[in-house]
Amino acid sequence: METIIKLENLKKIYGKDDDNILVLNDVTYNFSKGKFYCINGKSGSGKSTLIQILGLLISPTEGKIYIDDKEIKKITEDEKADIRSKKIGFIFQSYYLNPLMTSYENVMLPMYLNNNMSKEQKRKKAYELLKKMDLESRETHFPKELSGGEQQRVAIARALVNDPDIILADEPTGSLDSENEENILQILKKLSKQGKCIIVVSHSKEVKKYADIILTIKNKSLYEESYEK
């Protein structure tokens, strides 16, 4: 499998001088395309920090990250934003749809940055994704008019609209009932089979069932559960 994210001896320390907290230490791991990863760990173990580092939202204190063999330390803030826009899709526990926009407009939101597509192509892409998510009849609805499952499907469509290779999801099923959880996980699984790298932070047993690789953060480092065993 082709490696998409490479982490080398990552260390993350919050705070300065004496008043600092070591959150991650010596994290080395390769994430591949076409795999569904589930990261778990105790509360405060550093799961969220790791996903923020993977999403280029914060920088590690030490160590290197490569995305598509490009070393992130050497790139500017604007280039990081471009990578977030083109290569990474985010899914959040509370969906974070813009309440003032319709489903269609929420899906369109990341595409305003894409200058390689015509307006018509963008529109077509947004409609296609909404259809794939079984939301074709809900495109003009605002988030408050949608169920939790529908809102999360809109969020997934938004995460996929720029066709990223990596999907980072932080407890994506945490606010859903079991039926919707199943539904969302099936979608994510399908996406991994289509060649995307799906990284989900979750405590859910259901997510573990769908994951190809289960990772645990323990003692500030990242381990594959099978490896740990």
Added chain:
Amino acid sequence: MKNSVYLSLGYLLRNKKMFVCFIIMGLIMSIIIIFSSFNSSAQNNIKEAAFENPLFNRLIAVPNVNPTNENEIKEMKESIEKLDNVKSAFRNYEYYNYLNISSFKTKDLEGGISLYVANNKTLPEIVSGHNFPDENGNYLICPQNFYPTNVDFRRKEINSSMKIDLENKLGKTFEYKYKSIKNNKEYKLNFELVGLYKNSKYSIDEDVCYTTEKVMNDLYFNTNDNIEKIDLSFDEYKSFYVYVDKYENVERVTENLKKMNFTVSSAAHIDTDFFKEIITNTTLFVVLIYIVTIIFLIVILIYQFNYDEKYYRLLFYLGYRKKQLYIMYFLNTIFKILISFISVFIFSIIMKFSLLHYLKIKPFIFYKWKVIINYTPLVLLFFIIVLISVLSTIICIKEIDKMEGDIL
């Protein structure tokens, strides 16, 4: 940029809470306009009614010692006119007359004018035609807005269609016939209308015309030709109407006249302290509204920042560059200011025109109070809002700059 404008404007216009803010902002601004305009109008009208209206710049001076002959009176008059700030002095009997001129009569107006004595020093500013060409001639100067009737008693019956247009009557002569009391002898007086003045500027009634001393003397003595011998102890003969140049000099002239052994009283009195109190109170109210507005704005911007921060953070996650976020926040603030101001501007224009329209309706045509829409506080408010908005943008930009990966 196009997308930033679209996203900012769309975000703003769909935000119902922002509309509530626009309405509150609009109301606050409107209150400021209304009270500032009231304040300006009151100040202007006090100026016109009290300080510009010659009625309030006039004194009646009665000598404490009775003159013994006309020469003595003439000397008194001359000595009064030599006083600082005195424009002129007129004998009491020549001061005022009420005439019914048939040429001014219409089916609605009886043609009555209140005729006052004047010379070129005491005339109000002429807006059409000219002053008296000769102070011994039979000339007449009337208001532009001319209604020859007792307007005070007939305000409710009179409308603007009854107005007599004197513009095209300038230079024409009008005849006035009157009789003596003693033998019914008929006299004719021919006036030439030489000029028009703007009565509303001085808060003077619409039937007030001015003529020369010579005309007033003729009218008085021809009518009262039964007078065998003038009794100089009568106030009518021995007292004077003294015209002071400015309202603020009235007191000084009064003191000087008293020193010259005259008993002095005002021809009319206006309580300016009452108006000044109104102006002070409205000014305080406007200042209070300013403070409320500033507090409201700060609260709104703090609320808006907390509300918007999530949105900008989401855009940051979706790959928007920080520069794009600054532009969007800045545009958002600019649009907010613009929408508030455009709405208030439209409202104030509507308000101004409706007020002006209303004031044209009877009986307001005779109320000389002008409506002055005062935009100065609005301009001041605009700068306050811009300042607060710019500050909030700077704070927000700093927050966006610090934006990192806190999970939403």
